Amino acid sequence: MKTLTISVAAYNVESTLDKTLASFNDPRVYDDLEVLIIDDGSKDNTNQIAKKYENIAPQTFKYIPKKNGGHGSTINKGMELATGKYFKVVDGDDWVDTSSLVKFIEDLKSQDSDLVLTDFTEMYPDQSKNINLIKNVEPAKEYTWKDKIDIKRVVLHTLTVKTNLLRKNNVHITENCFYVDVEFVTWAAYVSQTITYFDLYLYKYRLGEADQSVAKANMLKNIKMQEKVSYQLVKMYDSFTKNNKMLPNQEETIFNTFRRSIGSTMRTYLLMSLGEAKSRTKTFDKNIKRLSLASYQRLNNDNFIRLIRKGNYSMLPLAKVMYRIWVKKYGY
Template sequence: MHKVITFGIPSYNAAKDMDHCITSILEGSNYATDIEIIVVDDGSKDETADKADEWEARYPGIIRAVHQENGGHGIAVLSGLREAQGTYYKVVDSDDWLDAAALSTMLSILRGFEERDQRVDLFISNYVYEKVYEGTHTAIGYKFALPRKKIFSWDQIGHFRLDQNLLMHSLCYRTDVLRESNLPMPPHTFYVDNIYAYVPLPRCKTMYYADIDLYRYFIGREGQSVNEATMVKRLDQQFRVTRIMMESYHLYSDVESSRLRSYMMGYFTMMMAICSVLTKLSEEDCADERLKTLWNDLKAYDERMYRRARYGVVGFFTNLRGRAGDKTTLGLYRLASKIFKFN
């Protein structure tokens, strides 16, 4: 049967969480046979591989298990993409889940595109920070930034607030768009979801935004990649991902739409700001020098991007110098974290 969408589930030592994730998709789709779930076992050391095979045996034709040597999140995403048969592809991390009602709505919309032979390159929906241990839920939507209930182009988008970046959780690409993007996913690297949410955008010519809270993003596990202490320890990986994003485009010459260019510049500026803030939090002796090198390399690569990232409001306040500057920068970071609840 033709598959409308493939859900790729990168899974590493995910035996404890994956059942909830998979069940949410099955129940939300009403066990539809025009969807596909690919569970990618990324060289797990627990029971993930066996569980993936059991799910495949229970729902043949809907669920497939893929096993690979450990390559990291990005390589698992690419493995799912390589195997995908659906017109659309959406990544759902194994410890997250999808809302049933919202998923049903999304599938109805995607099936409508297929029936009317309407090409939509990118389907966008909301996501929710689920801080389970705190019992709080924070929805991130795109009202006023994106048109609703219509197919649109980048020239029709509005202004994105600082908390409205299009993250992996909110994106569902056409599979062919992702494949043509040749995503430069480095192995054994966290934070590659930023590459996934950035590099394919100029290839997306038509978009649709559904104001539904689809993706439930679990926050709060000790050692989670977005845990602040973990991010500081993995500062080298944050630098690696930011550099890949930097070298993907000369934004002011490669991106035709001025509104898309503005959005992507804002996203990239935020990545540089994160590198700057985490450097201030780091106790590594070489962290300051690595940050200086990154800024210098950006200036050499594209001076206009450098000026925008370094001397805009965000770049200015995340790169204040001296002890007083560090204190001010980190104070603003803490305030932003409380307001936007991003870690």
């Protein structure tokens, strides 16, 4: 059994995939690492780049072509085929720090935690920013959700999870849709019991490019996909809370992940005309309330969502102006 399987979501990524795969290509990890390059029906030269690395190290790199089904389908296929004890997702336009990967895999060999968390770096065209979402934990020490740990939220870039845990709980991610990584990380946090953190800036997350799904223009274009994922998260959170299996610390971490996605959809509405922004926000919020009153009420703990709802959405025009200023200044 391999120590780690990395599932690479690859769709028309010929311009970035070589950098992604090169970051895994180190003979020191060949025996312990499996890289599944899940080609989601690409129409460019993604397959040629993937096959190049498969030829370099066939014991590590495996090219998996499939019909187009969206990001979630690549995660589902990766979970199905993975042979590693641990499972991690890396997008085909991102990469890892190779030296950190070598150390990380060595550390994983002695691990048995359900979740293994690391740090990541946001990589912009002209700068980079290290991100740490985990506080009050000792590196390499195993914790449970009963412990007083501070995990701000779980994101794809920080997460590595036991493969058999995903399979045992029949984790399945929505297909034919963007923005579903939050479903994956929410599931992982829910089914886990033990957590270990390593202070490694392992994942390099590319941002600031116009072709990305998280670019504002594309988020506007794909707003229905954001809504679809948001509604799925509402149903997931409602189901998880009704099962009464979450510990308080676990619930808080999952809620912080969940509310950020709901808030992101609402912020996308703020980029629309005032009339459409208000109409879409009210409909979206009404649907959340219809799907789960408990989730709707819990979301009032988010300062931004509470502001948007205030006075029957009377603060929305001010929020819209403020958000446009923010986007112009910071770009996100």
